[in-house]
Amino acid sequence: MICSNCRRDIADNSNFCYYCGARQVVAPSGQPTVQRRLMRSSTDSKIAGVCGGFAEYLGADSTVIRLIWLLAFIFSGFIPGGLAYIVAWLVMPLAPLYVPTATQAPSHAAAPQSTQTA
Numbered sequence: 001m002i003c004s005n006c007r008r009d010i011a012d013n014s015n016f017c018y019y020c021g022a023r024q025v026v027a028p029s030g031q032p033t034v035q036r037r038l039m040r041s042s043t044d045s046k047i048a049g050v051c052g053g054f055a056e057y058l059g060a061d062s063t064v065i066r067l068i069w070l071l072a073f074i075f076s077g078f079i080p081g082g083l084a085y086i087v088a089w090l091v092m093p094l095a096p097l098y099v100p101t102a103t104q105a106p107s108h109a110a111a112p113q114s115t116q117t118a
Contacts, residue, residue, distance in 0.1 A: 021098040039095040048089040056095075 001012045005022035014024055015036075041052030044062050051069055055062035073081030 016098050018098070038092060040089070040092045042095045042097040048085075049094065050085060050088045050092060053092055053095065 001010055001014060001024070002008070003010050003017040003020060003022060004024065005017060006020040008017065008019045010017055010019070010024075016023055036057060038057045039053050040049035041056055041062075042049060044052030044055065046052075046066070051066045052062045054060075055065045058065070069081070069085065073085070
C-alpha cells in the first residue's frame with residue numbers, strides 16, 4: 001500500500017502512515033475491512049485523550065465531543081459524568097504515537113577546491 005500523502009510504501013490495511021502520520025483512507029472493495037478500534041488519542045488530548053479518541057472513532061470534531069461530554073457531566077449531576085470519564089480513561093487503551101521519521105538530506109560531495117599556485 002502506498003501512503004496518499006508522502007507516497008512511501010507502508011503495510012497493507014494501515015490506518016496511518018508510519019513515516020508522515022497521515023490517516024489512510026482505503027476505498028471499500030470486495031474484501032472485508034479492518035474494524036476501527038476505540039482508543040484514547042495520543043495527539044488530541046486535553047486531560048486524558050478520551051474525548052479526542054471518541055472524536056477520531058466517530059469522525060467528528062473533538063470540540064463538539066468535549067461540549068457534549070461537558071453537558072452530560074453537568075446535567076447528570078457531576079458524579080455519573082465524572083465517573084464515566086474516569087472509567088473510559090482506565091478502560092480505553094492509549095493510541096500509539098505516530099512520529100514521522102526524519103529523513104536525511106542528500107549528502108552532496110564537496111566540490112574539489114582548486115588550488116592556485118603563484
